[in-house]
Amino acid sequence: MSKAGALANAPQFGSQEQRIAANQLGMWTLIATEILFFGGLFLSYVTYRVAYPSAFAVGSRHLDYLCGTINTGVLLTSSLCMALGDLSIRKGRTRALAGWISATAALGAAFVCIKGFEYHEMWRDHLVPGFRFDPSVSPQVELFVCLYFIMTGLHAIHMLVGIGLMAWLLKLNAASRFSERAHEPVKMVGLYWHFVDCVWIFLYPLLYLVPKL
């Protein structure tokens, strides 16, 4: 029993346009939920930064500013690659898409590696809360470091998911599932990737650039 106009594998939709619009709206709704998810962490951060401004400045100086800045550049570049990949599939260029997606994933992996290096440095300097944290460091600075790990850790988890999604896109592309007119997953994964980039855009100044007052 099929109705004329209903999509065969998605009978709830009457047309491809409707399906595309629904997917896009769903993705933006998901992004809204993620904003609130990270939002709780931002609230915690703001609360304690206003309460302990000098401790936060000290804590910020413990971080590897160079790694953080390079990482921001890496992530912004990955967003460009993702956007160029989306552009290329709009023109039906599946080979170019594969290249850009791979570049995005590689840059994302580089980000995670640099982050891992930073974490290692913190561990080496006894700055991981709960794991032989340096007792000479004041409790409020420890609070900053806690928030640093939680916020960047949650972000890194989102990055790993994003890299996984890139691999999924490559797999679909290799199976010739994308074309000029049908490439919804690329758009949606792109939205996710750019969003995760936006979160880092705010994390960078908040964590690495706390000024001494």
Next chain:
Amino acid sequence: MRVSESSVGPLVATYVALMVLLVMTAATRAMPAGWWITPISLGIAALKAFLVAYLFMRLREEKALVRIFAGAGLFWLLILLVLTGADYLTRSWYV
């Protein structure tokens, strides 16, 4: 497709702008200490995020409904921050 949707130019221009803004943000570390550094660096961050959302995420080409959805999360986050701030910032006021 409109020209903007199908050309590389705007995307690369956005990227260049983002990198310039990154250099500006990074440079705030070398600025002398002051209360203005935070608003500047956060303002630059907001501009970067806006560029990513408007151009990379293509909000420029979207209908109003999508833009409302995009803004809703931010608006609600503001509620969380502002009303909680109303508690923390007024606790020390004397009755």
Next chain:
Amino acid sequence: MIASEQGDGPSYLQESTVRSWLGTLDHKRIGILYLFTITFFFAIGASAAAMMRIQLAYPAAGLVTSDAYNRLFTLHGVIMVWFFLIPSIPAVLGNFVLPLAIGARDVAFPRLNLASWYLFVGGGALALYSILVGGVDTGWTFYTPYSSTYSNGHVMAMAGGIFVAGFGSIATGINFIVTVHKLRAPGLTWFRLPLFVWSIYATSIILVLATPVLAITLTLMALERVAGVGIFDPRIGGDPLLFQHLFWFYSHPAVYIMILPGMGVISELVACFSKKAVFGYHAMAFSILSIAGLGFLVWGHHMFVTSQSVYAGVAFSFLSFLVAVPSAIKVFNWVATMHRGAIEFTTPFLYALGFIALFTIGGLTGIFLATLAVDVHLHDTFFVIAHFHYIMVGGGVMAYMGGIHYWWPKISGRMYPEAWGRVAAVTIFVGFNLTFFPQYILGYLGMPRRYWIYPEQFHTLNLVSSAGALVLAIGYILPLIYLPWSFFKGARAGTNPWGATGLEWLAASPPAEHNFRETPVVTRPAYDYPPL
């Protein structure tokens, strides 16, 4: 064996293998899956309540130790809030009715819908595990630093269960929002939607914007518990109140998740059994949206007697008064709908009447609690408990029961026994008032909540309350018997046994898998009843 009437194909109940149920993508079957699961959790939460009421029947009954009592009220709160009330109307009735009501063949994302149910079940399993290995004694509110540092209960598993189930809620919310935006039948403009659809839409907005904050809050609490990081720990400069701000930013809107769908159901019931359009349709729709929006601005009223700023308290108190306005508008409009209507005192309508009475009482007592000075006296007493049970049970659960009975012919293709339905509805109303009205008085007189014993002077009222709980239990058990009975032996229902408006009543009872042979086209307003 169960055939649909209009030749749209076999009914959605036809295929009966376990695999067809556990792997279904049909929103109607997913609604039924939720129906079974939440009924199971309701039984667990109710058992805890029964034990509490037995303990409180006497000043020092000795049925349970103080520690066990703490674990019982925590269990009751967690299970009833997150595993019964929040999913109840949205996940059962919303899933079943929403696509039918807008003339769609399913929700926007059927696989996500099934994933929601599995997330719910997974979270529930974790919570059950926590209960079985000894439970949690922090209260459903998990206040730090007790929950994060000192409690010896199984907090991690319980919080983990809520966390996982929360993602199921978020997924449902995303699904419903996109469904209402994109899958409405031709001609079904926003202001022709049934108010039930409006209420599900507004609830979904709350689900997607509030639940993530709960998720991160539980994560932070868990991190503090496991790794000793001190976000909420005063010893290293943390603030326990930050937890409360984060927790209540979700949990206050959560109570609107629990009541708004109920209000949507009541609009359907009142219109159908007065055979009249809902009075003030636009005001009702805007009230639903206002309640959802304003509900996000009032959470500090749970924190008046903490060390929260007095000025913030004033702001939150004022905003809490504001949110009462759209709620009151709804009550007036329901009554105005009934005025000069052709009333039929069917079971669903009895539940609707009960809702209006009990929600009004509960809502008014909310105003008492929103008043700063009064709250100083009433906070953490049984007055608060009576207030929220009047709204969530006297309101929410009665709306759920009314909705189940109203849409039962559509869900099962059968009629429930009307006489037993009315008996149960009246029993529940009487039992409910006997249980909870004395608690207003007890709270006013100073009896604190979450205590396993109490002074002798509170004995009589507590005994009445416990006796009432027994009556209430009987009222809830009756449908648990006659509804399954009716599924097999009840009179077969026609397509529209109530003579109601609404697109769901065009589909067969029970509907075919894809609901409609042809998508209906809408040209009339909602509640298009002929003039009386």
